[in-house]
Amino acid sequence: MSMLATTPRPPAASAWAATLTLGWRAMLKIKHVPFQLFDVTAFPLMMTLMFTYLFGGALAGSPREYVQYLIPGIVVQTIVFITVYTGVGLNGDISKGLFDRFRSVPIWQPAPIFGALLGDVFRYSLAATMVIALGIVMGFRPAAGIMGVVLAVALVIVFAMSLSWMWIIVGMLVQSPESVMTSSFLLLFPLTMGSNIFVDPRTMPGWLQRVVAVNPVTHLADASRGLMHGQAAASDIVWVLVASAVITAVFAPIAMRMYHRER
């Protein structure tokens, strides 16, 4: 017990150091519990295989042509699905008392939230890499090369970060990580299926076309496709950036207020 003797106290951690450390923790969790990444990516990967080989020929002439259309959209779906883990992780930290530990430490108080978001960026990038790797095996050839793919993934991540704020709120509201998951499907299924990720909406009924047209995920999928294939429309990119800004502007202040009230 001699080690318990008083030790010199280091200078307080900067906001950045605290955030970075908590982001490091999020990465360690992915390393130790990789299943958490695979169970959400497995579904989009299955959808990729199913849609490409079952319907690809009928939808786009050949599976190979269809995969060029599908992969940029599946990247969107995968990452949008994973945003729920922001809420699941936060909820787990609160119910296990870890949050108490973080908040009783003299750090910049929002660091646990921003650290989690930082870890999410890593998670999103990893998942996008998996999807694109599968796509390339299946014949996906992005015309804009690596730069285009990186820009597309970056744009999807910007949008995903804005959605994360909603999950932070849900994570603080509900009782268990399982309820966060359940509530996620109610929102994320319609959001990703009611878009043009899988098919061109031209053959859909008129009312559905209108829904698809205002769904931010549609614009995100268009922008992702455009960036990966070198035909990006500035309007789609702007639309996505504005939507992300609006979602963040609405939900981030609510989330931060709830977070501060927790104490």
Added chain:
Amino acid sequence: MSPAIETSALTKHFGATRAVDGIDLRVERGAVYGLLGPNGAGKTTTIRVLSTLLRPDGGWARVLGHDVATEPARVREKVSLTGQFASVDEDLTGHENLVLVARLFGYAWKAARARADELLAAFDLTESAAKQVRAYSGGMRRRLDIAASLVVTPELLFLDEPTTGLDPRSRNQVWDIVRSIAGGGTTVLLTTQYLEEADRLADRLAVIDHGRLIAEGTSRELKRSVGSNTLHVRLDDPARQSEGERILRQLLGAGVHAGSDPALLTARVEGNDRIPAALEALASAGIGVAELTLGQPSLDDVFFALTGKGQEPAETPGTAAREEALV
């Protein structure tokens, strides 16, 4: 110098429940102070207010000279909290958990790793340093949790039920740790449901019930308020409980009662000299005794003496924590 903790009419409610209902407390520096009370008495809420995790609704509290409501950051710089449920990350290894906390306290990466190694050694966890905490026993988890609270030596350490759910060996280890922390000059405020624990560790105690402080003093003073020892006799044959009760009452007086446990008889005894005779009487009546304990009064007994009623049935701890977290 200001006391470690000073509160006046401290109040915290959740909806209609007054979890803390006007507590006046004064804890001097350098002491081990115990908050004793049953589940749901308001111990955890008191600690959460004092460690700035909850804002008080009424009254005030000063910790190491700083008001918890207006200067929470100053308080956080000087205190450490070990919550009721080991607040370590189960997915990470023991070493990673300590590096994480050390980094949050401002250690550089290399120094953080060195500090983690030191603490793991001090808490006898070096062998499990690279294992995920998920695989730790309750005692190991609790030690790791306390180690995390000592990454930087706090002036005041809050320990919320540090030994609840631990086996006797782990409990003794934690007691040694607490003594050693206090020996280093840190003030310790711990909550407990066990009088024995409070008795062994705490210099002074406050007994809390329904959010109110109902008694305060040294454990000797508190036990004097109960004024007797307690004898527990477990019978071989539950069917003979009432017969055994009659025999004991003849020899030990009116303080004998049968509990809800059908094989158990409890007696309050002033001295020990009449116990052998009582046991002989049981033996000659052919009533076998499976287990016999003579000890100091339980918290239940102290409670009975202080409030005139027994302890309330325990709540599920998880629910209580969740309710608080949501407020």
